[in-house]
Amino acid sequence: MHQLWVSLSVTPLLWLVVTLGAYLIGVALRRAAGDTPLVNPVLVAIALVGGLLLVTGTPYATYFSGAKFIHFLLGPATVALAIPLADNIHHVRRSLVEMGAALLVGCLVSMLSGIGFVLLLGGPAQVALSMAPKAVTTPIAMAVASEIGGLPALTAVLAILGGIIAAVLGESLLRATGVRD
Template identity: 55%
Template structure:
């Protein structure tokens, strides 16, 4: 059996299928919980896949070699967010100025707070660099880290954790703070928690999801521009 599994585990279809099945399990658990933010589908899928990799003794590079098609689809999925943006273009045009201000503050705070905390804890510079783009979408964040000399694998983990935490806490947090404007709610989660947060925003409200997609896209661009400047402040 071990020889059979060793052969199968090298097949690309095995890990792509495992990824899709794990997410379907996560989505089922999310629906069964009454859409509780604590039962995030991505978090459940990560836990399932982590357990499978540990039990089977499969390395992450082997898994990623088979599941990289999902990573490739991040690009088209991000572009597809333009469809709801076009549908709500009138609402977007009316709030361009406050969106620009919120984007600048949110992006700088996301990077600066992570770097300040890491610097205060005495983390090495390559780890600090890896922290900086954690709120940008994964392909952009990894590219920024590579350019700045950080650890891309660490950045990938931090991006996922940031998105999952954001998706879990965003609804109860914003409800508790009394924010009722779905444009503001969505934009905030998109800037702070990128694609995973955006998926959660769409589950709550289409307008929130649209503005979250805008926030995610704009923050990716702004982070790429500002990250080198912000990182230099901690050199």
């Protein structure tokens, strides 16, 4: 049995299937919990895959050799986010100044608070730079971190955690503040 696992664990297809399966388990758990944002399929998948890697002693590099196809698809998925934006361009044009101001302030607060927090706690500059692009999509955050001297892997974790936190808390916070649209 051990020999079978050793052979399977280095097969890239195994880790692709494990990743997709873990995500589908997360989706099923969320549905079973009444579609509450507290049960996040991405977080469930991370916990399941991470636990499996720990239990089996599989190195991350071996896992990533199979999951890199999903990593590759993050780029096209990010580009696909432009489709709803293009479909609603008339709304964007109508509120361009307000949206631009909100985006500028939000970006500055996000970047400066992350950098400031790390530096205030005495963290190294490389970690501070890794915090700067944390509030954008993962592939963009990793590319920016690489360009400015941050750690792309750390930035990826921060971007994913930020997305999960926003997904879990965002709807409740918007509802509590009276935002409906």
